[in-house]
Amino acid sequence: MKINTGKFVTVTYRLEKTIAFVGLMGAGKTAVGTLVAQKLGVPFVDSDCEIVKAANMSVAEIFSRDGEAFFRAKETQVLERLLQGSPCILSTGGGAYLASRNRALIGAHGLALWLQADLPLLWGRVKHKTTRPLLQTDNPRQTLSDLFDARAPFYAMAEMAVKSENGLSLTAMADKVIAALVADPQSGVSQR
Numbered sequence: 001m002k003i004n005t006g007k008f009v010t011v012t013y014r015l016e017k018t019i020a021f022v023g024l025m026g027a028g029k030t031a032v033g034t035l036v037a038q039k040l041g042v043p044f045v046d047s048d049c050e051i052v053k054a055a056n057m058s059v060a061e062i063f064s065r066d067g068e069a070f071f072r073a074k075e076t077q078v079l080e081r082l083l084q085g086s087p088c089i090l091s092t093g094g095g096a097y098l099a100s101r102n103r104a105l106i107g108a109h110g111l112a113l114w115l116q117a118d119l120p121l122l123w124g125r126v127k128h129k130t131t132r133p134l135l136q137t138d139n140p141r142q143t144l145s146d147l148f149d150a151r152a153p154f155y156a157m158a159e160m161a162v163k164s165e166n167g168l169s170l171t172a173m174a175d176k177v178i179a180a181l182v183a184d185p186q187s188g189v190s191q192r
Contacts (some may be wrong), residue, residue, distance in 0.1 A: 013040045015087045016188035018110035019181065020079075022097040022158055024148055025132055026125035027115040028173060029091040035174035037089035040189070046091040050078045059093075060131065068095075076101055083109035087188070094134075094147070098154045111187055112158035113177065119148050121166050160184060 019036075021029040030046055037044035048059055051074050055062055062071045075096055082090055083105050090110070096102050097112065106112045123141055126132055137143045155161075162177050181189035 012192045020090045023115040025094045026122040033091040043088040114155045114158040114161040117164035
């Protein structure tokens with residue numbers, strides 16, 4: 001942070017519990033989460049990447065070979081392990097927060113933060129991606145819309161929500177998330 005005297009002030013943060021980013025694909029959980037973790041000086045972990053490492057297969061391959069139910073069971077196992085580790089910024093898969101067990105795990109060991117984005121913004125971010133197994137349908141935009149409608153009530157259960165805005169840079173969004181976390185004493189994030 002730069003102040004008027006031309007000198008730089010270093011702000012450090014303390015993270016008491018894991019902040020689990022939840023939201024639909026394209027919300028920015030990984031991109032924004034990575035930057036928030038860097039700015040807070042804490043580790044960033046992506047639960048989908050951890051599942052891929054453990055299975056030695058991509059998410060799409062797991063869905064294709066073993067099905068969504070198998071993937072969701074592995075997702076819960078990975079979330080449980082990660083949430084019991086050191087506090088970090090955790091990006092969860094888009095469907096992770098739908099399971100009551102996962103919501104309970106996050107609530108017991110961390111804080112859920114919903115990166116809230118509207119449908120046009122999400123579609124703009126995912127429409128050209130081929131790595132989203134749930135969008136491999138005849139009408140991916142309608143599928144995304146259906147997922148949005150079905151999942152938003154679950155995401156709304158998160159302890160915090162930060163709204164994404166079209167045209168907001170990653171840095172500005174990360175700063176917005178950090179400001180919201182610091183302003184809420186329940187978040188476990190504080191400035192030192």
